[in-house]
Amino acid sequence: MGQIFSVLCSLFWNPNKEYKIVMVGLDAAGKTTTLYKLHLGEAVKTQPTVGSNVEQITYKNLHFEVWDLGGQANLRPSWAAYYKATDAVIVVIDSTDRARVSIAKGELFRLLEHEHLANAVVLVLANKQDLKDAMTVQELSEVLTLHTT
Secondary structure (H helix, E strand, C coil), X not given: CHHHHHHHHHHCCCCCCEEEEEEECCCCCCHHHHHHHHHHCCCCCCCCCCCEEEEEEEECCEEEEEEEXXXXXXXXXXXXXXXXXXXXXXXXXXXXXHHHHHHHHHHHHHXXXXXXXXXXXXXXXXXXXXXXXXXXXXXXXXXXXXXXX
């Protein structure tokens, strides 16, 4: 999990600024689990997010305000209300959810087109890689039509 902030720290450098991060993805992708693993350093039992969760996280003298937005279909249209002044978006994809990866792709491309995210860093997190039927990062990248680096 620390790799997420390591990547973000390589992009952000001002310790006097609090960086706003919005975490999105379909329901049950693992957004809330990821948020609290980053914040507390351990997995916690979660319930489906209705609305949002927000935590202040400090990592290597950098300060982040991380918003975890509910991913149910009826909540996704409200994501855009959180985009203003966002420095980074973490798109959490459930690597085992082959049936809905095309929906996740549609949501990803919708947010990439949003005017408030024109200058935001976008990190796609292939979650649940430890599970048996998970798509590989390469396979997920191809399905999402992304180029890996």
